[in-house]
Amino acid sequence: MNKQQSLFKLLLAFLLCTCFGKTEAQQSRIDSIVQLLNNSKTEKGVDSVKFRDAVLIIEKTTLNDESIAVLENTARLFIKGNDEYWSYRIKYGILNSLIATDKNKAISYGKHQSAQLEKSKSPNAILISTAFIRQLRLPYRNSSMLNEGFQYFNENLKKYKLENDSAGLSSCYYVLAGFYRTIGLLDQAIYHMKKSVSFMRPDTTTDKGVFPFSDPVGRRNWFNNIGVIAFYYLQKGDYDQAEKYARITFNEDRRIGSITTSNSPNTMAQIKLLSGQLDSVMYYLNFVPGKATNTNPDYIAMALQVNGFYKIKIGELEEAEASLKQCWQLIEENKIQADARPGTMAPDYYLALIRIEQNRINEAIGLLEKDIVRLKSQRLYVLRDYKLLAQLHEQTGNYKKANEALASFISLQDSIQADQEKYGSLSFETEQEMNAKELSIAKLESQNKISSLSRNFSIGIAALLLLIVAGIYYRFRSKKKANLVLEKTLSDLRSTQTQLIQSEKMASLGELTAGIAHEIQNPLNFINNFSEVNEELLSEMKDELDKGNITDAKVIANDAIENQQKILHHGKRADAIVKGMLQHSRSSSGVKEPTDINALADEYLRLAYHGLRAKDKSFNVAMRTDFDESIGNINIIPQDIGRVVLNLITNAFYVVDEKKKSGIDGYEPTVSVSTKKINGKIEIKVADNGNGIPQKVLDKIFQPFFTTKPTGQGTGLGLSLSYDIVKAHGGELRVETKEGEGTEFIIVL
Amino acid sequence: MKILVVDDEKDVQTLFEQRFRKEIKAGELQFDFAFSGEDALVYLNQHEQEAVLILSDINMPGMSGLELLEQIKKKYHKPPPVVMMITAYGDAENYNTAKQLGADDFLTKPVDFSSLKEKLKDIN
Structure with missing residues (x-):
């Protein structure tokens, strides 16, 4: 029987479905699929095109236990010696079918298969197993079982850590990143995805394995994950970062000619659209093919959604509506989930925007309500919908409904906040591992001549460290007691001790912030x-x-x-x-703006002083300022340089206070801040008359987590962050010190 | 009644002079200003018994308002002036320390001038 005949038989099966009982129709359909699969076998081996078409039909078929058994039997016949690829490709199709129809069953099926694989001796067992595990993210994500998902993947993460299995680790971080993104914790999502990337080896020229069981830590997945990071930044609204990452994937897709089956044009188009560069949107959307094929309907649907939004923005409502309706059609034909591969599919939201433009508010309300039900666990988007819904109800004078929507909005926001705290804790030990790995990636990128990325990573590391600081601090505040229990049970683990010491250190940073809040x-x-x-x-x-x-x-x-x-x-x-x-x-907005450096330094001097004063009533110090008024405004990221100045001043206060407490007669603790313009450069100097920095620690002071302060008084991050920030400004951070006499930190910009 | 206001922020002078402009005009209240704890002590030494009421900030460079309070309540026995602390840092610790050192009242910034005026009437 040739391919056309089998397709005909399949069509017949569909017809039967309407004439006879459901079971019989399914029976015929399964028979047809089995037939198609068997037809793909040739003397030379498996005809991959025919085989793929058959698997794609499996993925669109609702399967019962009986039909799964039939398909698995067929799959078994595809095993040749050690090569289990074809067999598991069929099972992977079964998994995908279950994901679309019965999420619970999909989860148990996927787990079962990956357990089987772990016993298997097939050379690609690890690749296939991780692919199954990665795919489990979908049923967890698109259901109300996210909590179970977190639990399952965190447990796996622990297991892989013990086994030092980088494929497993990378995959788990990848999945967890997606979970965090789903519930709206974007910083966590970005963090986990970067973590996933850190276990990868993008320097390999060819990946092991064949799609969909391609090397989880290979080059192709690396680019994929970089694209996902771009997408998270996009959702976060950080378009600069998003574009930097997206461009890497986009360029690679063009280079290897996979641009028509990739999401990178969509991501680039969205970045342009949301950052207001409307005239560039079509350039990127034009890379997406106009017609869907078997493998990319979701990318096309996303392109249609983006196009719809773009047309709304430029006021072409009719075209927008047509585009979104086409998008809906693809979603229904291909059972595309709300939380799809290329991002969140929510054409109803954009249709609602059109209705608002047309002043058909009631219809818009209906669409939004529908969208909320569809999006379920995609909380950031649901949040967006509730907000708009509340506005619309208010507009129509239905205050009761408006309040209901607002209440939902607030409670959702609260639950995101609560989760932020709940999931806010991160392991410190792995951060240190990560630093090294991230650095090696940065090196690799420079080999690949992706120069913009290396800067991203140093900023990424800075952001990451901040996240750790925030995470550990939150953990400390909310789980102080839990931490004590932890310490007791795991006291033999040095890593945990480090973490605890570190969490304590974070408290002081928080107290400083509290002081500033009073200020x-x-x-x-x-x-x-x-x-x-x-x-x-x-x-x-x-x-x-x-x-x-x-x-x-x-x-x-x-x-x-x-x-x-x-x-x-x-x-x-x-x-x-x-x-x-x-x-x-x-982390800062990262935007340079003309800033009055004198006012900035003065303000931070006050902040630091009052912050410490709020903490320690006995704290007292003489402050001197000498500002060069001829400087005027200079172009800096004020939050970042402010942070540097604050760090330096806080340190200076600390050392003079220490010296004073040591009880030297006639000692007058003094901290001075001055600015000066020298040869077109700006010098900001923070000087103290403390004890100076001993030579033996002088070369360590800019290292992360190095601190001379006793536990609880310093994070060890201040100077290292400061150093990075000044570097990022193209400046220089210098230190001059004399033991016993004092120290000067000089920022040159 | 003579009031000494102690605060390191110079704008406080304008603020008090304007908020109490009617009382000042009518001669009911007289204000003097010191911009640090040290200045306040110098002033009090020179104008002993003149200021009936001292309104002092707590967070100031050099001598803090609490140190000033301590000095006043210890040294100026006969009869010590009324001292009210005014601070942006209205936390429990500050409050307790101030009360312990003998502060007669504890106000937080932003200052509610209508309630401050009420309190001044009571002292008068």
Whole structure:
């Protein structure tokens, strides 16, 4: 029987479905598939095209136990000696079918297969097994079983760590990244994906294994994961980072000619669209083929969705609607999940946007409600939908519904927050391993001449360290007691001890932040009170004007103007304080802007002082400033340089305070901050009259986690982060010290 | 009544002068300002018994408001002036320390001037 005949038989099976009972129809369909599979066997071996077509039909068929048994029997006949590829390719098809129809069954089937594989002696058993395990992410993700998923993959992670199995580790991190992304914890997702990347070997020229069982740590997957990182950054709204990563994958896809079966054009198009570079969107979308084939309907559907959104943005609503309807059609024909390979499929959301433009608000509401049900566990998107829904209900005057939507919005936001805390803890030990691995990747990239990426990684490491700091700090705060128990049970593990010591150290950083939070009351005092005074003054002024006392009115007006200037000044001050505070919890916006470096240094001097003062009432120090007013504004990332200045000042305060506590007669602790313009460069100097830095530790002070402070007083991250930040600005961070006399840190920009 | 305001931020002077401009005009209240704890002590030495009320910030470079409070309450026995602390750091620790050292009241920033005025009336 040739291929056409089998297809005909299959068609007949479909027809039978309508005429006879369901079981019989399924029977025929399975028979046809078996036939197709057997037909793919030739004398020379398996005809991969025919075979693939048959497997794709399996993936679109709803299977019962009986039909699975039949297919597995067929699969067994494909085993030739050690080569189990074809056999497991069929089973993989079964798994995919189950994923679409019965998620619980899919999970147990996948687990069963990977357990079988672990016993197998087939040379590619590991590759195949990891592929099965990776695929299990889908049923966990697209159901309400994420918690079980987290548990399962974290357990596997532990197992692979013990076995030092990089394929397993990389795969688990990959899957966990996707989970975090699903529940909306993007920083965690990015972190885990970078972790997954860190176990990979992109320097191999050819990957082991054949799709879909390709080498999980090979070159192709490396590019894939880099593309996913781009996608996470995109969702996070960090378009610069997103583009850097996306371009790597995009260029590789073009180089190896896989651009039509890749998601990278979609990602690039979305980055351009969301970052407002509308005229570049079509350039990238044009790389996506217009017609779906068997292997890429989800990529095409995504392209249609992006195109729809683009058309909405440029006001071509009809075309947008047509595109989104086509998208829906593909979703239904191919059973594409909401949480699909190329990203979140939510055409209803965009259709709702069209309805809003057309002022058909009730229809928009209906679409959003439908979208929320469809998206389920994709919390960031559901959050987006609730927000819009609340607005629309409000617009139509249905305040009850609006409040309901808002309540859902808030409770969802809360649960994301709660999870952020719950999953916020990270192991410290693995971070250190990771640093080394990330560095080796950076080296490799330079070999590959992907120069932009290496900078990404150093920023990535910085972001990562911040994440660790935040993570460990949260862990410390919320799980202080749990940590003690942990210490007891695992006291023999040195790594855990390190982690505990480290978590303690983080507390001090948090306290500093708390001090800064108080500090904001100072400017608010002026803002609130001067505002009230001005209200009084203006009404007095009105009285005077009524009485015709122009002169008195003018005097009052002048006072009010002066007050207004003060309000503005203190408003800006509050702004700077908040920004300073935020940078402790978040990585910076990364945008350089003209900044008054003198004001910045002065503000951070105050912050550091009051922060420490809030912590330690006895703390006292003389502060001197000498600012070069001719500097004007310089182009820097203010949060980042602010962090450096804050670090240096905090350190200086600490050392002079220490020296004072040692009880030297007549010692006056002094910290001075000065700026100076020299030969077109800016020098920011933070000097103390402490004990100086001993020669033997001088070359270590910029290393991460190096600190001379006793436990609980320093993170050991300050100077190393500072050094990286100044470097990233193209500047230099220098230290000059004399033992017993003091230290000067000099930032040259 | 004479009031000494101690705060390292100079804008505090303008603020108090404006918020109490009616009382100042009517001669009910008189304000003096010191911009550090040390200055405040110098002032008190020179103007003994003049200031009935001292309003002091806590977080100041050099001598802190709490140290100032301690000095005043220890040294100026006859009769010690009323000292109210005004701080942005309204945490329990600050509050307890201030009370322990003999602060008569503890206000947090942003200052609620209408309630401050009420309190001043009580002292008068």
